[in-house]
Amino acid sequence: MSLAAPGFLVPRAASSKRSQRMVSILELLGRDDTVSLSALSEALGASAATIRRDLADLEAQGLLARTHGGARAIGSQSELPVRLKDSQFRRAKQLIALKAAQLIPTGRYAIALSGGSTTAEVAKALANRSELTIVTNSLTTAMEFASRPNLKVLMTGGLIRSNSFELVGSLAENTFNAINVGTAILGTDGISALVGATTHDETEAKTNLAMVTHAERVLVVADGSKVGRITLAKVAGLDQIHELITDSSADPEELERIAATGVVIHVVEVD
16 A cells, blocks of 8 residues: 555555556445456456455455455445545546636635545646635645645644545534635535535535535536436535536536526536
8 A cells, every 4th residue: 555645545556547447346346245356357357466456455445345256345335435536537527627727716815625536636726826715624635735835725624534535524614614715616426406416425515515605606516427416415405506517428418407597507528
């Protein structure tokens, strides 16, 4: 294993190919609960030795349990850890982030950033700006800004969620309730015309709602796979969301239904 930041365990190989293979392993386990080594090797086009190394790292992360001749799921794998999420749809997320950065006014301005792999890309796109104040509950976002003297960064307290590296709970909510920002940039696990923005964890949803409530404008960043998807906990209704940035893989009919509620939609083109 290696460390991306103090205490942050990530897969030993940082290549996108290996990360995607690990995501595929978790997806197969989410569907079948148990999978044999030979089936994984055949499905993923990798050698048994390679799959064994992947399984060992995933087990060390607490994401599965190895068995004799394969692996089995541990609980629900509906939420991928953020360290693996960032390998999915990376180009789309980068383009979404660039668009989000363009929508932030220049000069002195305050924004709030939630956690998530797409908002982490937004952080990278904003890193060279000046006169920005950033309020965040995301450890990955805070690490992106930590060495940037041109930015003022305020981090909430709270309990760390290991899957998302977000600080959640009453301490984080109290921070968001105590400040006001021009724009909240919200990552999400799903956004739909029926429910609005949702996430996998109810405590995280409550924390992010506090962030949304104290923003003049709420901007959701979500790759196309999230559009039309509904997960466990509602963060914000569409009446609380002003703009959505997504990519051209999103379901156009669902985007039309979302736009009909008054949300401004920005679609970035991805090959």
